[in-house]
Amino acid sequence: MPKYKFNSHTFDLEYPAVMGILNLTPDSFSDGGKFSSSEIAVKQAFKMIEQGAQILDIGGESTRPGSDPISEEEELSRILPVLDKLPKNEFIISLDTSKPLVAKAGLESGVHIINDVSGGNTELLDLAQAYGTGFVLMHAKGTPKIMQDAPTYQNIVEEIYSFFDEKKEDLIKKELPRIWIDPGIGFGKSLEHNLELMRNLREFQDDCWGTLLGSSRKSWIDHLCNAPDTQNRLGGSIASALAAITQGVEIIRVHDVQETTQAITVAKELALLK
Numbered sequence: 067m068p069k070y071k072f073n074s075h076t077f078d079l080e081y082p083a084v085m086g087i088l089n090l091t092p093d094s095f096s097d098g099g100k101f102s103s104s105e106i107a108v109k110q111a112f113k114m115i116e117q118g119a120q121i122l123d124i125g126g127e128s129t130r131p132g133s134d135p136i137s138e139e140e141e142l143s144r145i146l147p148v149l150d151k152l153p154k155n156e157f158i159i160s161l162d163t164s165k166p167l168v169a170k171a172g173l174e175s176g177v178h179i180i181n182d183v184s185g186g187n188t189e190l191l192d193l194a195q196a197y198g199t200g201f202v203l204m205h206a207k208g209t210p211k212i213m214q215d216a217p218t219y220q221n222i223v224e225e226i227y228s229f230f231d232e233k234k235e236d237l238i239k240k241e242l243p244r245i246w247i248d249p250g251i252g253f254g255k256s257l258e259h260n261l262e263l264m265r266n267l268r269e270f271q272d273d274c275w276g277t278l279l280g281s282s283r284k285s286w287i288d289h290l291c292n293a294p295d296t297q298n299r300l301g302g303s304i305a306s307a308l309a310a311i312t313q314g315v316e317i318i319r320v321h322d323v324q325e326t327t328q329a330i331t332v333a334k335e336l337a338l339l340k
Contacts, residue, residue: 070243072178073199075155082311082339084327085121085160085319086114087282090144091128104147111148115157118327121179123319124148125162129183129253138167149175160202166190173197183253186233191240200244202278203237205229207254217254223266226250234274246278246317257289264306267313280319281306282326304329311339 067078090107111122126144127136141163152159154176161172162181166189169180173193179200182190186203194201205226207217219225230247237245247270249263260281270277287302288294300322307318307326311333320326333339 068244070200071198072158072243073154073173073176073197075176075178077158077178079120079158081276081316082330083120083317084118084323084330085123085278085317086111086117086119086323087319087321088114088122088124088148089128090124090126090148104151107148108151111152114323117324119157119323121158121160121317122152123160123162123181124177125181126168127163127165138165141165141168142171146171146175149177154178158200160200164190166193169193173199181248183250185229185250186237191236191242194242195240198243200246201240201242202246202248203230203233203275204248204253204280205250207250214252214254217256217259219259222255222259222262223269226263227270230270230272230275234272237274245275247275248278248280248319251279251281252284252286257286260284260286261290264309267310267315271314276316277310277314278317278319279306279310279315281310282318282320282322300325308333308339 067080069076069078088107088111114122124145126141149172158179159177160179160181161169161177163169164182164184164187169190170193179202180190180194181202183204183206185205226249249270251260267277282303283296283299287299291302293299303320303322304326308329310318318326
């Protein structure tokens with residue numbers, strides 16, 4: 067069981083690890099508005115930890131396809147009241163942001179991981195180094211506003227691996243406690259792109275980083291299974307999670323913590339997972 071020191075706190079992290087999604091937004095694609103009250107959000111945070119999440123990923127800005135950016139002030143007003151109420155020594159807290167000012171405020175509040183959907187913002191990496199935190203780099207093609215406007219690739223697995231590989235030397239120099247890469251399911255990818263990535267997650271394995279998959283409830287399930295209601299995508303979400311774990315993915319980012327944790331436990335007992 068790896069042990070990591072993030073932002074002055076030490077944690078054991080058992081892989082595969084479930085990362086519970088806590089969206090503090092009014093417009094996220096699956097659960098927008100459900101946790102906009104800080105009191106409700108904190109209750110949900112502890113509920114997900116009780117259900118088996120080792121990491122909470124807190125976000126104050128929606129990055130769903132077609133979404134518009136918000137100001138730093140608005141994002142801070144959503145996350146800080148929740149961060150102030152959460153303990154920093156009991157479980158790992160990740161902050162999903164692409165804004166350096168927001169990241170710095172979160173780090174000063176004690177968050178342990180920066181989850182950067184912009185794919186390795188230099189200022190964010192410098193902040194992670196300064197505070198000694200973990201870091202997630204996600205690949206996205208274009209901004210959320212336009213990323214699903216007919217994205218194209220020649221060879222998506224090779225191109226996205228190259229995207230991360232080009233950053234490897236700089237990542238090593240940062241000497242961060244742990245880095246994870248996220249291929250960015252649904253971020254500038256068609257259905258076939260997403261499926262090709264999920265079939266080939268083992269190709270992203272590298273000593274420099276771990277891998278994270280965020281496929282939960284996303285529209286690829288609708289396109290494949292005719293499930294327009296995001297609440298009816300649990301089966302596809304779990305199937306993709308288990309398939310990812312068999313390919314060495316360390317962290318699964320999910321909305322449905324209890325169900326995913328249960329599926330992982332049963333799959334291990336049935337020797338489907340190591």
